[in-house]
Amino acid sequence: MTGIQQQKSRETKTKIFAAAKKILERDGYDKLSIKNICKEAGVSNGSFYHHFKTKDDLLSYYIEEQPGIDPDLSTPPSSKEEVIETIVNVYLNYVEYCKTLGPEFMANYYTPKNQSLNPQIRTKRPYPIITVGHYLKLAKEHKVIEFFLPLEAVTTDIRMLVIGNVFEWCLKKGDADFAGNMSRSLKTYLNGLF
Amino acid sequence: MTGIQQQKSRETKTKIFAAAKKILERDGYDKLSIKNICKEAGVSNGSFYHHFKTKDDLLSYYIEEQPGIDPDLSTPPSSKEEVIETIVNVYLNYVEYCKTLGPEFMANYYTPKNQSLNPQIRTKRPYPIITVGHYLKLAKEHKVIEFFLPLEAVTTDIRMLVIGNVFEWCLKKGDADFAGNMSRSLKTYLNGLF
Amino acid sequence: MTGIQQQKSRETKTKIFAAAKKILERDGYDKLSIKNICKEAGVSNGSFYHHFKTKDDLLSYYIEEQPGIDPDLSTPPSSKEEVIETIVNVYLNYVEYCKTLGPEFMANYYTPKNQSLNPQIRTKRPYPIITVGHYLKLAKEHKVIEFFLPLEAVTTDIRMLVIGNVFEWCLKKGDADFAGNMSRSLKTYLNGLF
């Protein structure tokens, strides 16, 4: 296997990825058929199955490319207010990311059928699956905050709230105060937590 | 007017409903085809279309006929704790309802593309759009609770949180502590609100 | 069988006729299903089959109501020119009739599949099946015109030409010089005939 062949292979895979994303974005999840993907990618049907075992195989690799999280999530905070602000900022960051993808795309992506959103399945964890869990732990260890729920419960709650926010924004086709809602609902929740 | 024919007709409709539900529970949404429904119901294919306009027409009945809101919501509460408990119960009620329909089915309903979830659009309002807004207003007017966010913001937050809960449960294909999550996250949020 | 019952029966039949015509006009031949006819007529499915043996049975009775032809087709003409003018007028009359029905309706009606246009099948003969055959015969007998083709061949030619004219007009959705085309093509043909 020459280096050139390897490179070609990688290129094809990339083309397929890009095509799938484009279709998801433009036409919705229902149109994401192998045939359509291949047509969009300019690649043969058989080629797809050379690179991916099944359709689900493709999907599982799909959203790997979310923005890096945390600016400073490893620095221990010095006050409860700082904790709240930091966490809120993490998700305001995500709000911005969602906006760049647009409500159309996100509406297609945020389906309970999309198992790449399932924290039990993914190993690499994109938003909102990567949560601020270890930051909360850190803050708790430094006695900056205190809460009595299990850490996992809290990260679940936050994930649910974030998903609800995205969902709401998608539902209203982008015509919602995404950042405002996210900020307010998270603050209220965290306020109740600590 | 309630002749034998009418009765038979109603029976058939009931059989179709029951068959659909059974398939949903036993085999999952993907197996919910007209053909399967009819086979399960022991009814002809054409008979299905005599009783329902389309497949979606059948499905909509499950959603439209959601349980009514708890009537106790009109009685003014006497304490903050009672308010929280009442609200949580409303949505625990919904949790039960979701469970009878099964996560596979709900997963199909909980899509941002499903505009019947959009509070701006529907007039007939199923869960989780029917919110506890006016109950909160009532409680506030009776000075039982106090909060400084606009009522609409609060109902939005609750809706987002509830949707997030359902989403999570669907995503995990029913393998989540639905009631526990719902109860805990709502309590925490409301605790932060008041 | 009482007189009242007979009257009711006739009324129902009339309603079905009217409904079929309306559907043909408004939605086209493809939508002319029993179900649609009954819905439009406000009549039950079974009632249809009480009055008509089959769907084809209905269709065969369908277009019986075309306008009476000939103003003066029984008066022997006195010149070749008069013959041509008279014949052309007969079909200009038909042009007007078509226009009142509209190109939409006619487009649905003028299909080779519509056997009510077939002169071999119909006994009652609407346009353009009733032709000017006997008028031509009359004119020939009075030595006003002379032609060597069999009478039936001529009536066939005229029928084909008329149908072609209607077809053209329908094809252009009414945006054609219907009368002009009809008049010119008939004159040219008859000019070649005599």
Add this chain to the structure above:
Amino acid sequence: MTGIQQQKSRETKTKIFAAAKKILERDGYDKLSIKNICKEAGVSNGSFYHHFKTKDDLLSYYIEEQPGIDPDLSTPPSSKEEVIETIVNVYLNYVEYCKTLGPEFMANYYTPKNQSLNPQIRTKRPYPIITVGHYLKLAKEHKVIEFFLPLEAVTTDIRMLVIGNVFEWCLKKGDADFAGNMSRSLKTYLNGLF
């Protein structure tokens, strides 16, 4: 490039064509279902859709691939009789073509709703839209014939007459003297034109 695979592919397409034609001839248009075509061709259902986008796509091939116009149409004629004979032959050629497709098939094509028969719309022009217009022009320029109607009017008349002929033949389900009618009616018309 002409590998075994390409050849097999072509063979399959040919088989499908042949099967469709056979069904048309043997059983009539109403039996021309995808399923029947595939069964007759000994080919899978999916294979059909690999080669043809839709059912109409298949059908369009029959129409699109009509016989080319007689090349002699560019040679200037030397007599009026020759002009008539040539034009008649062009459409007798078409008669033969129609016969190979069968009246059932053509009946489905000859509908005023079929805009591919509209000369204003098509660019690629099948019979009877390809007319003998420029041949008539040529003959006129060479002073072989003379006529006073605008060229466009004449081509319209011919088109209408030809369509009328096809329509008549379809209506009678093939039981008409197609060639005889076509020949006679065209001759009579052209005789009246010059």
Add this chain to the structure above:
DNA sequence: TATGAATGAGTCTTCATTCAT
């Protein structure tokens, strides 16, 4: 590595007709 031909079960829906009431 890549092609694209082939598979065939599966999708929802429409239809003319029958028949017990």
Add this chain to the structure above:
DNA sequence: AATGAATGAAGACTCATTCAT
């Protein structure tokens, strides 16, 4: 005379996947 529930075959088309080349 009228109802409408029931039938079930048939319709066009989509799909993920396999495999010989």
